[in-house]
Amino acid sequence: QVQLMESGGGVVQPGRSLRLSCAVSGFTFSNYAMHWVRQAPGKGLEWVAIISYDGTNKNYADSVKGRFTISRDKSNNTLNLQMNSLRTEDTAVYYCARATTSEITFGGVIPDWGQGTLVTVSS
Amino acid sequence: EIVMTQSPATLSVSPGERATLSCRASQSVSIYLAWYHQKPGQSPRLLIYGASTRAAGIPARFSGSGSGTEFTLTISSLQSEDFAVYYCQQYNYWPFTFGPGTKVDI
Numbered sequence: 565q566v567q568l569m570e571s572g573g574g575v576v577q578p579g580r581s582l583r584l585s586c587a588v589s590g591f592t593f594s595n596y597a598m599h600w601v602r603q604a605p606g607k608g609l610e611w612v613a614i615i616s617y618d619g620t621n622k623n624y625a626d627s628v629k630g631r632f633t634i635s636r637d638k639s640n641n642t643l644n645l646q647m648n649s650l651r652t653e654d655t656a657v658y659y660c661a662r663a664t665t666s667e668i669t670f671g672g673v674i675p676d677w678g679q680g681t682l683v684t685v686s687s
Numbered sequence: 688e689i690v691m692t693q694s695p696a697t698l699s700v701s702p703g704e705r706a707t708l709s710c711r712a713s714q715s716v717s718i719y720l721a722w723y724h725q726k727p728g729q730s731p732r733l734l735i736y737g738a739s740t741r742a743a744g745i746p747a748r749f750s751g752s753g754s755g756t757e758f759t760l761t762i763s764s765l766q767s768e769d770f771a772v773y774y775c776q777q778y779n780y781w782p783f784t785f786g787p788g789t790k791v792d793i
Contacts, residue, residue: 601731609723609731609774611783625782626688659730672778673721675742677730 566590566676568660573681576650586643586660586678593641594618597663597671600634600645602656603680612658613645617666628654650685657682689713689777691786698791702765708789710758710775719779722751722760724771731774735760765791 572584584600600612613624613634622634633646643660657680665671690713700706710720718738723731733742735751738758748763762769770793775786 608772608788609725609776609785611776611785614783623781664736670719670778672719672776672783673733673736674723674731675733677732679730 566662568662568676568678570658570660570678570681573658573683575684575686577687578650578652578685580650581646581648582650582683584645584647584658584660584681584683588641588643588660588662591662591676593636594638595666597665597668598634598636598643599659599661599663599671599674600632600643601659601661601674601677602654603659604653604656607656610656611672614663614668614671615643616668616671621668623668647683650683652685655683655685688782689716689780689784691775691777691784693773693775693786693789695789696787698789699793700765700791701793702767704765706762706765706769706791708760708762708773708791710753710760710786712756712758712777715755716777716779718754719777720751720753720758721776721778722749723774723776724769725774726771734773762791 615634659680660678661674662676663671664673720738722735725731739751772788
């Protein structure tokens with residue numbers, strides 16, 4: 565069965581960096597686009613970023629563009645999110661999620677989600 | 688950015704009753720609209736995509752309709768496990784955007 569396991573969350577000061585990872589299993593990782601979606605405490609869902617099956621195409625929410633970088637490593641079935649210049653408003657649970665498509669266009673349907681990892685940005 | 692709105696914010700219903708949730712997009716998203724629900728402490732779960740196609744394993748009591756800017760999720764007979772927050776999401780335009788959610792409670 566599909567498994568998505570996020571790691572790397574924690575407490576970080578504003579302006580610092582953090583790298584999230586997501587180990588996947590149960591499906592052919594190299595066939596699917598992948599997402600990061602976040603949820604601030606007590607709030608709704610916010611889509612963050614998407615990467616195509618081969619890593620060549622990416623797109624980001626305006627709120628993170630230029631600060632966050634999504635990447636993937638097919639050799640060990642891992643999705644990553646490098647987060648730089650963190651702000652207090654980046655505090656959230658970050659979910660790794662699988663798309664239904666290989667490319668990012670119309671790739672917004674998300675059938676599989678991880679359990680999430682909490683990132684707290686605070687001084 | 689496409690702004691998604693949902694109504695009502697909270698819907699109080701009893702088990703066995705019908706629930707109708709609305710979602711509106713600030714401009715047409717065609718049928719590129721998905722519905723998810725999320726129970727406390729859990730990850731979201733995909734219910735509907737393409738405005739009206741049920742995802743794998745989703746019971747027939749869940750149905751979606753609409754196109755363009757107006758969408759509806761109907762739960763024909765609420766079960767106890769359906770009490771959750773429901774989100775709509777458009778995926779026709781970048782960035783993908785979610786609505787603020789409708790909480791379905793007793």
